[in-house]
Amino acid sequence: MLKKKKDGEISEPSVKKIQFADQKQEFNKRPTKISRRSLSRSISQSSTDSYSSAASYTDSSDDETSPRDKQQKNSKGNADFCIKNIKQADFGRREIEIAEQEMPALMALRKRAQGEKPLAGAKIVGCTHITAQTAVLMETLSALGAQCRWAACNIYSTQNEVAAALAEGGFSVFAWKGESEDDFWWCIDRCVNVEGWQPNMILDDGGDLTHWIYKKYPNMFKKIKGIVEESVTGVHRLYQLSKAGKLCVPAMNVNDSVTKQKFDNLYCCRESILDGLKRTTDVMFGGKQVVVCGYGEVGKGCCAALKAMGSIVYVTEIDPICALQACMDGFRLVKLNEVIRQVDIVITCTGNKNVVVREYMDRMKNGCIVCNMGHSNTEIDVASLRTPELTWERVRSQVDHVIWPDGKRIVLLAEGRLLNLSCSTVPTFVLSITATTQALALIELYNAPEGRYKQDVYLLPKKMVSAPFLSKICCCSSVSFIFQNVKQWPGRFLWKPVSITK
Structure with a gap:
């Protein structure tokens, strides 16, 4: 409350500051226990071409002890x-x-x-x-x-x-x-x-x-x-x-x-692509420029969902029949290097290898979201991003910032692995x-x-x-x-x- 001085002037209100004794210590706490994680290069190209820092992708509520170090039994004693x-x-x-x-x-x-x-x-x-x-x-x-x-x-x-x-x-x-x-x-x-x-x-x-x-x-x-x-x-x-x-x-x-082709690949991806992107980035789709690499059944589902949300969708496709389908469905066919500087989201769903390479990622705009809807993690050349000049910054579970020396950054989801099943769920029916x-x-x-x-x-x-x-x-x-x-x-x-x- 205001206090009155002897000469009639009003002094500034006195403010009581509430302090918590452990406040500074709480904010400085960081988990220090590190579980055993033995990372190795695998013999299979399809699943393990990129380095994985999977330990940090576990739920924060769980302890960090590796399941391989635990002795667990079910209610019947089976282990x-x-x-x-x-x-x-x-x-x-x-x-x-x-x-x-x-x-x-x-x-x-x-x-x-x-x-x-x-x-x-x-x-x-x-x-x-x-x-x-x-x-x-x-x-x-x-x-x-x-x-x-x-x-x-x-x-x-x-x-x-x-x-x-x-x-x-x-x-x-x-x-x-x-x-x-x-x-x-x-x-x-x-x-x-x-x-x-x-x-x-x-x-x-x-x-x-x-x-x-x-x-x-x-x-x-x-x-x-x-x-x-x-x-x-x-x-x-x-x-x-x-x-x-x-x-x-x-x-x-x-x-x-x-x-599988006409139901799972198409309709499952049509619904789950939006779910995965929303959960990880909270992105608004209206007005965003998106390039979808591949117009097979998965690509068709992704394009349909993004178009319905108001995105401007480009398609890259090497198969002439699929390319014609994309054209007839109202999508603009492009080469990736023609639009890579301007798009906001890049989605791969080709089933191929090294579709988005380091050259393309170097030219992406700041804040571009990069993700994969194919089974294999090799469509995005994530291994090329594991270099000393680039900084990796974990944002949240399954979301990384990859930062260039000039400050430009891209948002990489699930380290290039399957977006919908890694970051969200898929329709059961x-x-x-x-x-x-x-x-x-x-x-x-x-x-x-x-x-x-x-x-x-x-x-x-x-x-x-x-x-x-x-x-x-x-x-x-x-x-x-x-x-x-x-x-x-x-x-x-x-x-x-x-x-x-x-």
């Missing part, structure tokens, strides 16, 4: 897993239950076929994104008679609480969010190299699991009946093996099936279609009589995968159509081989 925290199992179970409501095809397959146990005796080793949707697939495969061991195909995409729920349910899961490269390969090896357990089926996403078995345990393929591959990256690697005469088991190409296709492919390969399939890459016929899903899934009923006129599992579907020169 054959390695995850972040088994105590999160209840939370993960609730997420799986939510996912089940949005996966009618897979739940219908489980209900319809669990009495027949078409996968009885199957020992499936899997390497995919470990999310609530994958958990529904794993539990479906288990209900159909299979034994499963699982690792993650991406060091950032694992949902820790879901992994905990799976471990509590008795699954051998080896994955956590924020693995190092050394952790990544260690987890895959723990799935494969176990005493008294020999896999006879492979479910892969990206080809890293298949690659690891070929390099480390080639004799295992004597008992493996087939490979089911989901991603374009993994399919390309299967083509390479087949062309070189090194593919020694049949493989199913799920990526190029109509249910559309994944129900892909997961059901994977399950059907596993059933067919496992039950096929010897000699039906040669050492080749096979594509799911459109007749088999389209009619059941369109007529049954979209009205959220069941997939009973698939089973109406068929009595036995072996030979249920006719598969057609894909030319390896494709």
